[in-house]
Amino acid sequence: MEKRIGFIGAGNMSSTIIRGLVKSFEGMNQSIYISNRTIKKAEKLCNQVHINLCRTNVELAENSDIIFLGVKPHMYDGVLREISSYVTKDQIIVSLAAGITTEDMGEYFKEPMKIIRIMPNVPVSVGEGMIALSSNGNVTGEEVDFVVQLLSSVGKVDQIDESLIDAVTTISGCSPAFIAMFVEALADGSVRKGMPRDKAYLYAAQTLIGTGKMILEKGLHPGELKDMVSSPGGVTIEGVYELEKRGFRNMLIEVVEACERKTKSMKSKKVEE
Numbered sequence: 450m451e452k453r454i455g456f457i458g459a460g461n462m463s464s465t466i467i468r469g470l471v472k473s474f475e476g477m478n479q480s481i482y483i484s485n486r487t488i489k490k491a492e493k494l495c496n497q498v499h500i501n502l503c504r505t506n507v508e509l510a511e512n513s514d515i516i517f518l519g520v521k522p523h524m525y526d527g528v529l530r531e532i533s534s535y536v537t538k539d540q541i542i543v544s545l546a547a548g549i550t551t552e553d554m555g556e557y558f559k560e561p562m563k564i565i566r567i568m569p570n571v572p573v574s575v576g577e578g579m580i581a582l583s584s585n586g587n588v589t590g591e592e593v594d595f596v597v598q599l600l601s602s603v604g605k606v607d608q609i610d611e612s613l614i615d616a617v618t619t620i621s622g623c624s625p626a627f628i629a630m631f632v633e634a635l636a637d638g639s640v641r642k643g644m645p646r647d648k649a650y651l652y653a654a655q656t657l658i659g660t661g662k663m664i665l666e667k668g669l670h671p672g673e674l675k676d677m678v679s680s681p682g683g684v685t686i687e688g689v690y691e692l693e694k695r696g697f698r699n700m701l702i703e704v705v706e707a708c709e710r711k712t713k714s715m716k717s718k719k720v721e722e
């Protein structure tokens with residue numbers, strides 16, 4: 450591995466991606482660098498996966514070809530100011546933050562910089578992440594392919610236009626929380642009817658995985674899948690009717706609207722997610 454890959458911030462997302470990289474590419478640990486505000490946290494990760502510790506963000510910036518910014522969006526301003534004079538136009542910066550555009554980030558630098566924006570989600574921790582990726586015009590196709598290859602170790606990577614990243618933030622970045630609530634609520638209903646809780650989670654979560662695979666692997670339209678299960682006058686269509694009566698689809702469409710509004714407000718106010 451020729452390229453040195455740096456991560457500023459040893460939080461959930463960075464450490465999950467690092468673990469995926471180390472697991473998937475033999476010897477990759479030697480090319481990974483980490484810095485973190487609380488140094489002990491970075492040291493712990495280094496001891497676990499045998500990567501290189503940098504004591505400051507500047508040291509990391511000077512030692513990495515690709516720099517992942519794994520800090521919360523409201524910390525980007527401070528970190529970018531701190532490293533901007535040490536990063537050159539040949540390095541690649543990878544942003545993980547919602548609401549901050551490649552153009553916003555470019556303003557911290559004197560030269561046109563190579564900036565990639567990704568939006569991962571928590572299933573990266575089981576290698577089933579969904580990762581949207583877009584890049585500015587300074588990143589070459591070969592460089593994008595390299596970063597896609599790295600991230601493929603923790604999930605599916607899809608290259609999209611940056612204008613769609615805010616929408617992605619909701620549909621895959623936030624939605625594991627909504628989907629977990631759906632599983633929990635479905636399980637609550639079944640527990641209410643006497644099903645043991647562990648079994649209720651097993652049935653609901655496995656059904657979620659299987660349904661996802663039918664859509665992705667068989668290419669089934671979600672509506673077609675719904676129709677397949679809904680026999681005339683049967684039990685499923687009764688449930689579909691209840692969901693529709695209570696505005697299930699409309700509620701989710703409104704949820705996407707609310708999340709997008711929040712994402713945009715974060716950019717202007719630089720507040721916590």
Ligand SMILES: NC(=O)c1ccc[n+]([C@@H]2O[C@H](COP(=O)([O-])OP(=O)(O)OC[C@H]3O[C@@H](n4cnc5c(N)ncnc54)[C@H](OP(=O)(O)O)[C@@H]3O)[C@@H](O)[C@H]2O)c1
Binds near residue numbers: 459461520524528722
């Ligand atoms: N988690 C998700 O599901 C998810 C999904 C999509 C995108 N993202 C994005 O991924 C990024 C990281 O999120 P996360 O969930 O991994 O956050 P996190 O677990 O809170 O980790 C953030 C890390 O950044 C460190 N940090 C803070 N300020 C720093 C500084 N000035 N210099 C160096 N390190 C600093 C923190 O150090 P301390 O140990 O001192 O606190 C912490 O370890 C965010 O931009 C987030 O929006 C996350």
